[in-house]
Amino acid sequence: MRWALCDNLPMLPAKFRERVLRDLGEEQGRALCEALKGEPPVSLRLNPACAGDAEELLRELGATKRVPWHEDGWYLSERPQFTFDPAFHAGAYYVQEASSQFVGLLAGDAAGCRILDLCAAPGGKTTLYATLAGPAGLVVANEIDRRRAAVLADNVRKWGTGNIAVTTCDPRALGDFEGWFDIVAADAPCSGEGMFRKDPGACEEWSENNVKQCAIRQDAILREAWRALKPGGRLIYSTCTFNREEDEGTLERMLAWAGDEVAEAPETKTDERWGVECGRVGAFRTYRFYPHKTCGEGFFAAVAQKSPAAESRMRTPKNRRTLFTPADKATTRELSRWVREADEMRFAMVAETLYGWPQEQAEAVRQLSEVLPVIYSGAALGQLFKGRLKPDPALAFYRNLNREALPQAELEREEALEYLRRGEVRAAGLAEGMNLICHEGRALGFAKRIGGRVNNLYPSSLRILKRKP
Ligand code: SAM
Numbered sequence: 228m229r230w231a232l233c234d235n236l237p238m239l240p241a242k243f244r245e246r247v248l249r250d251l252g253e254e255q256g257r258a259l260c261e262a263l264k265g266e267p268p269v270s271l272r273l274n275p276a277c278a279g280d281a282e283e284l285l286r287e288l289g290a291t292k293r294v295p296w297h298e299d300g301w302y303l304s305e306r307p308q309f310t311f312d313p314a315f316h317a318g319a320y321y322v323q324e325a326s327s328q329f330v331g332l333l334a335g336d337a338a339g340c341r342i343l344d345l346c347a348a349p350g351g352k353t354t355l356y357a358t359l360a361g362p363a364g365l366v367v368a369n370e371i372d373r374r375r376a377a378v379l380a381d382n383v384r385k386w387g388t389g390n391i392a393v394t395t396c397d398p399r400a401l402g403d404f405e406g407w408f409d410i411v412a413a414d415a416p417c418s419g420e421g422m423f424r425k426d427p428g429a430c431e432e433w434s435e436n437n438v439k440q441c442a443i444r445q446d447a448i449l450r451e452a453w454r455a456l457k458p459g460g461r462l463i464y465s466t467c468t469f470n471r472e473e474d475e476g477t478l479e480r481m482l483a484w485a486g487d488e489v490a491e492a493p494e495t496k497t498d499e500r501w502g503v504e505c506g507r508v509g510a511f512r513t514y515r516f517y518p519h520k521t522c523g524e525g526f527f528a529a530v531a532q533k534s535p536a537a538e539s540r541m542r543t544p545k546n547r548r549t550l551f552t553p554a555d556k557a558t559t560r561e562l563s564r565w566v567r568e569a570d571e572m573r574f575a576m577v578a579e580t581l582y583g584w585p586q587e588q589a590e591a592v593r594q595l596s597e598v599l600p601v602i603y604s605g606a607a608l609g610q611l612f613k614g615r616l617k618p619d620p621a622l623a624f625y626r627n628l629n630r631e632a633l634p635q636a637e638l639e640r641e642e643a644l645e646y647l648r649r650g651e652v653r654a655a656g657l658a659e660g661m662n663l664i665c666h667e668g669r670a671l672g673f674a675k676r677i678g679g680r681v682n683n684l685y686p687s688s689l690r691i692l693k694r695k696p
Pocket of ligand 1: 347350352370371372397415444
């Protein structure tokens with residue numbers, strides 16, 4: 228792991244330095260400031276739903292050791308050029324800094340849970356929760372900013388778990404789904420002090436006034452998070468900043484209005500060697516990650532539970548439209564050729580595209596979609612032409628794609644990168660008709676061979692634009 232100092236980073240804001248030296252004391256404060264000028268560790272989280280040899284992949288990427296608090300998390304010896312790794316485009320891993328992977332521990336056993344990720348883009352924690360929730364669970368990933376929500380949806384498609392619905396609205400609209408969720412995560416927008424070394428822009432944008440504005444926004448977000456949480460459910464609050472006002476302060480302000488509805492969550496076991504500072508704010512357990520003490524970026528996380536005795540009301544807002552047209556028998560038969568475990572899914576058409584959802588969550592996704600702007604959900608399967616499915620690009624990544632439904636074409640690395648650039652693909656390696664394009668067994672997308680010609684069907688919005696230096 229490299230912790231070398233890097234002189235070309237912007238100076239830390241003077242007011243920030245002053246505060247850190249005052250709050251942490253001279254020695255710890257200086258150590259933190261030095262660490263913020265160093266190089267951040269590089270880490271990722273593997274996608275267990277993705278095909279391929281994970282051990283081989285980790286070797287190729289230069290993985291050194293596991294992230295101690297997340298079993299799918301790994302540190303790398305240096306930052307590879309992820310753009311030129313086909314496995315990255317196949318959704319085999321998410322490049323996620325290590326500290327934030329800690330929220331997985333706070334979620335506990337989340338299999339089958341309905342999780343709301345209120346501030347979700349670009350999707351690091353969403354994809355982590357989706358893996359934990361498993362096929363019977365649902366993650367509603369919300370992002371207020373539409374452009375960022377589109378990036379979130381791209382990452383969700385690639386993750387391929389089929390158990391995520393992406394919404395783009397103000398948290399208030401989700402708060403109206405009162406008592407709906409087993410877990411609500413608010414990874415709140417913050418002043419980003421923990422990101423100073425990773426993102427020098429965060430350093431330039433920092434001001435005391437911005438800290439105050441962020442705190443106000445966090446208060447509003449937590450009110451909605453609390454409304455959406457069911458009694459007995461868990462609230463996970465996190466930021467990537469160090470100041471009290473946005474961390475413990477936000478929890479204190481929440482406790483002032485939520486009072487004894489906030490109860491302790493079951494204990495999360497940590498290990499002293501991780502260097503995480505554990506604390507408490509009322510019933511909240513808190514966890515601070517300082518880059519001079521832990522191998523990760525600056526991060527703050529807290530967890531509590533909504534008392535099971537809290538006033539219990541589950542409310543679904545009145546629907547505004549009907550969007551889902553259930554698939555008829557013939558359509559279901561055709562779709563069942565393309566997906567495994569089709570009996571456990573529900574299929575319907577939304578705006579010309581056919582989708583599939585796990586049975587357990589299909590009704591919830593329908594209810595959400597009839598009220599909120601849901602820009603992606605479940606697994607997009609494709610469109611029907613003369614009774615045959617033209618697969619959606621997202622189907623290539625779906626963990627339950629039935630690979631026996633069509634021929635697979637395995638491309639060498641350079642050919643795979645050319646495919647991802649939407650370049651030419653040689654007809655020789657493909658069967659006539661639709662093919663699943665793979666590299667090292669991992670699906671990248673579709674291509675159709677018609678005689679000597681190949682139609683590259685990789686979405687142009689995702690194509691690689693860079694050339695290898
Ligand atoms: N959870 C994400 C992840 O792990 O990849 C990172 C989320 S980032 C820290 C916070 C997000 O909150 C940003 O995408 C930002 O656009 C969004 N946001 C900004 N203002 C918001 C608001 N008023 N309510 C909810 N979300 C907001």
